Amino acid sequence: MASGNRSQTAQGLALVAPPLGYAVLVLAAPLLTILAYSFFKDGYLTVVREFTLENYRTVWSDPIFHKIMLRSLGVAALVTLATVVLAFPVAYFLSFAVSPQKKAMWLFLITIPFWTSYLIRVFLWKVILGYNGVINSGLKTLGLIEQPLTFILYNVNAMVITLAHAYAPFAILPIFIALEKIDRSLLEAGRDLGESRAVTFWRVTLPLAMPGVVAAALIVFIPTIGDYVTPALIGGGKIPMIANMIQAQMLDLDNRPMGSALAVTAMLIVAVISLAFVALNRRFLGVRQ
Amino acid sequence: MTTQNPGPKTTAAHRAAMAGARPMIEIRQVQKHYGDYHALRGIDLTIRSGEFFSLLGPSGCGKTTLLRTIAGFEDISSGVVLIDGQDMQEVPANRRPTNMVFQSYAIFPHLTVAENVGFGLRRDPRSRAEKAAAVEQALEMVGLKGYGSRASHALSGGQRQRVALARALILKPKVLLLDEPLSALDRKMREQMQVELIKLQRQVGITFVLVTHDQEEALVMSDRIAVMFEGQIAQMDGPEALYARPTSRRVANFIGVMNFLPARVLGETGEAVQIEAPGLGRVDIPMANVSRADPGDAGPSVGFRPEAVSLLATGAQTANRVAGGVIDEVVYYGDMTYYDVRLDGSAGFDGQARPVRIAMRNVFGREVQDVGTRANVSWSPGSLVLFR
Amino acid sequence: MKGGGLRAYALVYLLFLYAPILLLPIFAFNSGTIIAFPLKGVTTEWFAQMWGNASLRRALTNSLLIAVSSSILATCLGVFAARASTRFAFPGKGPIMGLIMLPLVLPEIIVSISLLVVLLSLGVQLSILTVILGHTLICMPYATVILSTAFNSLDRSLEEAAYDLGETRISAFRLVILPLVMPGIISSLLMSFTISLDEFIIAFFLAGNEPTLPTYIFSQLRFPKQIPMIMALGTVLVLMSILLLTIAEYFRRRGIAKTGAKDTGGFL
Numbered sequence: 001m002a003s004g005n006r007s008q009t010a011q012g013l014a015l016v017a018p019p020l021g022y023a024v025l026v027l028a029a030p031l032l033t034i035l036a037y038s039f040f041k042d043g044y045l046t047v048v049r050e051f052t053l054e055n056y057r058t059v060w061s062d063p064i065f066h067k068i069m070l071r072s073l074g075v076a077a078l079v080t081l082a083t084v085v086l087a088f089p090v091a092y093f094l095s096f097a098v099s100p101q102k103k104a105m106w107l108f109l110i111t112i113p114f115w116t117s118y119l120i121r122v123f124l125w126k127v128i129l130g131y132n133g134v135i136n137s138g139l140k141t142l143g144l145i146e147q148p149l150t151f152i153l154y155n156v157n158a159m160v161i162t163l164a165h166a167y168a169p170f171a172i173l174p175i176f177i178a179l180e181k182i183d184r185s186l187l188e189a190g191r192d193l194g195e196s197r198a199v200t201f202w203r204v205t206l207p208l209a210m211p212g213v214v215a216a217a218l219i220v221f222i223p224t225i226g227d228y229v230t231p232a233l234i235g236g237g238k239i240p241m242i243a244n245m246i247q248a249q250m251l252d253l254d255n256r257p258m259g260s261a262l263a264v265t266a267m268l269i270v271a272v273i274s275l276a277f278v279a280l281n282r283r284f285l286g287v288r289q
Numbered sequence: 290m291t292t293q294n295p296g297p298k299t300t301a302a303h304r305a306a307m308a309g310a311r312p313m314i315e316i317r318q319v320q321k322h323y324g325d326y327h328a329l330r331g332i333d334l335t336i337r338s339g340e341f342f343s344l345l346g347p348s349g350c351g352k353t354t355l356l357r358t359i360a361g362f363e364d365i366s367s368g369v370v371l372i373d374g375q376d377m378q379e380v381p382a383n384r385r386p387t388n389m390v391f392q393s394y395a396i397f398p399h400l401t402v403a404e405n406v407g408f409g410l411r412r413d414p415r416s417r418a419e420k421a422a423a424v425e426q427a428l429e430m431v432g433l434k435g436y437g438s439r440a441s442h443a444l445s446g447g448q449r450q451r452v453a454l455a456r457a458l459i460l461k462p463k464v465l466l467l468d469e470p471l472s473a474l475d476r477k478m479r480e481q482m483q484v485e486l487i488k489l490q491r492q493v494g495i496t497f498v499l500v501t502h503d504q505e506e507a508l509v510m511s512d513r514i515a516v517m518f519e520g521q522i523a524q525m526d527g528p529e530a531l532y533a534r535p536t537s538r539r540v541a542n543f544i545g546v547m548n549f550l551p552a553r554v555l556g557e558t559g560e561a562v563q564i565e566a567p568g569l570g571r572v573d574i575p576m577a578n579v580s581r582a583d584p585g586d587a588g589p590s591v592g593f594r595p596e597a598v599s600l601l602a603t604g605a606q607t608a609n610r611v612a613g614g615v616i617d618e619v620v621y622y623g624d625m626t627y628y629d630v631r632l633d634g635s636a637g638f639d640g641q642a643r644p645v646r647i648a649m650r651n652v653f654g655r656e657v658q659d660v661g662t663r664a665n666v667s668w669s670p671g672s673l674v675l676f677r
Numbered sequence: 678m679k680g681g682g683l684r685a686y687a688l689v690y691l692l693f694l695y696a697p698i699l700l701l702p703i704f705a706f707n708s709g710t711i712i713a714f715p716l717k718g719v720t721t722e723w724f725a726q727m728w729g730n731a732s733l734r735r736a737l738t739n740s741l742l743i744a745v746s747s748s749i750l751a752t753c754l755g756v757f758a759a760r761a762s763t764r765f766a767f768p769g770k771g772p773i774m775g776l777i778m779l780p781l782v783l784p785e786i787i788v789s790i791s792l793l794v795v796l797l798s799l800g801v802q803l804s805i806l807t808v809i810l811g812h813t814l815i816c817m818p819y820a821t822v823i824l825s826t827a828f829n830s831l832d833r834s835l836e837e838a839a840y841d842l843g844e845t846r847i848s849a850f851r852l853v854i855l856p857l858v859m860p861g862i863i864s865s866l867l868m869s870f871t872i873s874l875d876e877f878i879i880a881f882f883l884a885g886n887e888p889t890l891p892t893y894i895f896s897q898l899r900f901p902k903q904i905p906m907i908m909a910l911g912t913v914l915v916l917m918s919i920l921l922l923t924i925a926e927y928f929r930r931r932g933i934a935k936t937g938a939k940d941t942g943g944f945l
Contacts, residue, residue, distance in 0.1 A: 012770070024776070137713040226784020243786035246787075250793075263791070
C-alpha cells in the first residue's frame with residue numbers, strides 16, 4: 001500500500017479500465033455511430049456518407065413524428081404521475097408505520113412481482129382489461145353489465161395502467177429510502193414548534209422526501225418513454241410510441257439515418273426534460289442536498 | 290486517575306535506563322505533502338528501544354500521518370525513516386518489523402477470534418499445533434484465554450481491542466504502533482486498558498508508539514511524549530517535564546489547564562529572570578522555567594497550574610509567598626473544588642480583571658469556600674513558568 | 678394508530694401488484710382454451726404441452742446460456758468498477774463512472790438499436806453471443822451498484838491490517854476483501870441472471886434467428902391457441918423467480934449477520 005497520490009491514480013485507472021473499455025466499445029461507440037448516421041444520407045439499403053441535416057429537418061416537420069412523440073411523452077408523464085402518487089403513501093407507510101423487523105419483508109413482497117416475466121405481466125393486463133377479459137367477463141357473470149366495457153381496452157388508458165404496474169417498485173424504493181433518511185426528531189421538532197401533523201408533513205416531511213420523489217419520477221419516466229412491449233401488446237400495434245417508430249424506421253424501412261435521427265432526437269428530448277426536472281427541483285429545494 | 294498504576298515511569302532510574310537504550314526508530318527531516326496540503330513539516334524524532342512513546346496533538350496535527358509513515362502506509366515526500374538502523378524507504382508495510390493496532394481495531398468479521406490472532410502466522414513455517422499454541426498463549430497474554438473459537442463480531446469493544454493487540458504482538462514486532470486505540474472505549478474501560486497496556490509493554494519489552502489526542506492518556510502511559518501542532522513537533526519530553534515546564538503557551542494550554550498573567554520583564558541575571566506581574570508583584574523566575582512565547586502572544590506572560598498554588602485557610606502560616614483576592618466562582622467536583630480568584634491588583638497593566646483558577650483537593654475537614662469571600666493564595670516562584 | 682388507513686391502502690396496492698401474478702396459475706390450470714371467466718375445469722394439460730415443446734426447450738437453453746454468461750461477465754466487470762470507485766481517486770472518475778452507469782437511464786431501445794446498427798455494419802453474425810454482449814452491458818450497472826455497496830461497507834483498515842500482518846496486496850484481497858464481499862457477489866450474480874433471463878428488447882433485436890425465452894413468449898402471444906401453455910410457463914417462471922429471490926435474500930441476510938452489521942433491508 002506504500003501509496004502516494006500517483007500510484008493511487010494509476011491503480012484506480014488500471015482497475016476501472018476493463019469496465020470502462022467495455023462501456024466504450026459496446027455503448028459509447030454505438031451511440032456515436034448512431035449520432036454520425038443521423039447526419040448521413042440514406043441510399044437504398046446503404047448509408048451514403050455525406051453530411052446532411054435533412055433527416056432532422058424531416059423529423060421535426062413530420063406530423064406523424066410529432067404525434068407519436070407527444071403521445072410517448074403524454075403516456076410517460078401520466079405513468080410517472082400515477083406511479084409516484086400511488087407509490088408515495090405506500091413508501092410512507094413502509095417507512096413510518098411498519099416496524100423495523102418487518103420492513104425487509106415488505107420490501108421483499110413489493111419487489112417480487114417486479115422480477116416476474118415482464119412480457120407475461122404486460123400480457124396479463126391485456127387479459128384482465130380485454131374485451132372478453134377478466135373484468136368484463138367477471139362483471140358480466142355477476143350481471144352488472146350487459147355489454148363489455150370498451151374504455152379500458154387497446155387504448156392509452158390501458159397502456160398507462162400496464163406501465164404503472166410494471167414500474168411500481170421503481171417508484172416505491174427511492175421514496176422509501178428518502179423517507180428513511182429523515183431524522184425523526186425533525187418531525188417531533190415540527191410538532192413541538194406548534195404545527196399540526198398535516199402541516200408538519202407539508203413543511204418538513206414532504207420537502208425532505210423530494211429528492212426521493214424526483215429520483216422515482218426519473219427512474220419511471222425514462223424507461224416508460226422508451227417502452228416497446230406495451231404499445232405492441234396492449235396497444236395492439238395501433239398506437240405506437242417512439243420506440244416502435246424507431247424500430248420501424250431502422251429495420252422495417254431500413255432507413256438507418258432516419259432511424260438514427262429519431263433516436264438521437266428522442267434521447268435529446270428525454271435528456272432535456274430530465275435535466276429540466278432535476279434543475280427545477282434543485283431550485284425549488286434551494287441549497288438542500 | 291487510576292489506583293493500580295504499576296509504578297511511576299518518571300523515576301530517575303527509569304529515565305536513565307531509557308536514555309541509555311539504543312535508538313529503535315529514527316526519523317530525520319520527514320516531509321509529507323498531500324497535493325497542496327503540507328501534512329508533516331520536517332519531523333525529527335528518535336524513539337528508543339523499549340520506550341513507550343506517544344504522539345499527542347489535536348486532530349489534523351499530523352500525528353496519525355506520522356504513525357502511518359512509520360507503518361509504511363504512507364509514502365514520505367522527503368526525509369529518512371530508519372527502524373532498528375535500517376532505511377525503510379524501499380520496505381513496504383507488509384515487510385516492516387512493525388505491527389499496528391488500528392483505531393477501529395480492524396478485526397476481520399468473518400474469522401473467529403483465534404483465526405484473527407493467527408492471521409499473520411499464515412506464512413510461518415511452524416506446525417499447525419505450534420501455531421495454535423502460540424495463538425492460545427497470545428490470547429492468554431491479553432486476558433482472553435478460551436475465547437479462541439468465538440465469532441469476532443460478537444465481541445465487546447474492550448475485547449476487540451485485546452484481540453487486535455494479540456494479533457499484532459504474536460508476530461513479535463520490533464515496534465507496536467497504536468492508532469488512538471482507546472478512543473472507542475468508555476471512560477472506565479479506557480482507564481483499565483491504560484494500565485493493562487503499560488503492564489503489557491513492560492512484559493513484552495517491545496517499543497510502543499501511541500497516537501492520541503487525549504493528554505491524560507499520554508501522561509499516564511508514556512515514557513516520552515511528542516506534542517504536535519500543524520505538522521510539527523512543538524515539544525518532546527517526559528510527562529513530568531512536559532506538564533511542569535511546557536516550552537510554549539500552546540503546549541501549556543493543550544496539556545492540562547494553566548493560568549496566565551501578563552508579565553513585565555525587569556532584568557536578568559545568569560540564574561533567573563526578574564519580572565513583575567499584576568497580583569503577584571516582583572518575582573525571580575529560575576532560568577529552567579523560562580520558555581518562549583508563541584508568535585501570536587500579546588507579550589511576555591507568566592503561567593502556573595491550578596494545583597501549583599493553594600488557598601490558605603484563615604490564620605494559617607506559610608513559608609511561601611501570599612497574594613490576597615476575592616473568590617469569583619466556585620465549581621464543586623466531589624474530589625476537587627475549583628475556585629476562580631480575582632487577585633488584588635490583578636487588573637494590571639491594561640485594567641482587565643483576570644481571575645486565576647485554583648484547584649483544591651477536598652480533604653477531610655476542609656470546607657468549601659463561598660463566592661465573594663476574601664481568600665489568601667499561597668504560591669512559590671518555583672511553580673511559575675515565564676513565556677517571553 | 679396512524680397506520681390504519683395507510684395499511685389498508687398498502688394492502689390494496691399489494692393486491693394491485695400481485696393481481697396479474699395471481700391470475701397466472703388460475704388460467705394455467707383452467708381447462709378452457711380461452712382466457713376468460715367463467716372457468717371451465719382443472720387440467721394439467723398445458724404443463725404437459727409445455728414440457729413436450731421442443732422450440733420452448735431450445736429457447737430456455739439459449740436463455741440460460743445467455744443469463745449465466747452475462748451475469749458472470751457483468752459481475753466480474755462490476756467488481757472492477759466498484760473497487761475502483763469505492764477505493765481510489767483518479768482523474769475523470771465522475772464521467773467514467775457515469776458512462777458505466779449510463780445504461781441504467783438509457784431506454785433499452787436506444788442501447789439495442791445502436792448496438793444492432795454497429796454489429797450489422799461490421800458484418801457480425803447475430804447469435805446468442807451478441808445478446809450476451811448486450812445483456813452484459815445492461816447488467817453491469819446493477820452489478821456495480823450492488824458491489825459498491827458491499828465494498829463501501831468494508832472498513833478500509835481491514836485491508837491495511839491484513840497488509841500490516843504480512844500479506845501482499847493480492848493475498849489480502851483474497852483472504853479478507855473477497856470473503857466479506859461474497860454475499861454482494863452472489864446478489865449481483867443472481868440479480869444479473871434474473872435481469873438477463875427476463876430481458877426482451879435486446880434479445881429481440883440482437884438474437885438473429887435464435888429464440889430466447891422472452892422472444893419465444895412474445896412470438897407465441899399472437900396465437901390464442903398457445904396462450905394457456907404460456908400461462909403454465911409463466912407460472913413456472915414466477916415460482917423460479919421467487920425461489921431465486923429468496924436465495925438472494927438469504928445470502929444478503931447471511932452476509933449482514935456475518936459482519937455483524939445492521940440490516941437496512943432490501944435490494945436495489
